[in-house]
Amino acid sequence: MSPNLIVGYIVPFNLVSIKKITRRLLFGAGNRLGKTIVQQAHSIGAPVFAWTPNHLSQMQLMRVYGVDGQITDRLNVLQEMNREQPSRFNWAIIQSLISQFI
Secondary structure: OOOOOOOEEEEOOOOOOHHHOOOOEEEEEHHHOOHHHHHHHHHOOOOEEEEOOOOHHHHHHHHHHOOOEEEOOOHHHHHHHHOOOHHHHOHHHHHHHHHHHO
């Protein structure tokens, strides 16, 4: 393997402990990512990329959570959303909580 090759994991966060993955690139399904998981990954030096938020509200939520990047099929929507300040998307957290109970 090339020493310049960056290796990452696609992680089902509800099945794997963050502590077992040391300083690797993490890709997580957007609907399973939470702010706590992102913070835990960052605390061990691992960047987190959300995969695959395709709805604006999901993209906004991932931005509020502080992910390092997003992999999406709708790049134009992501680029437009990234022009806005993240503080405008705090409502996305409330929307996400409500949708879990509906």
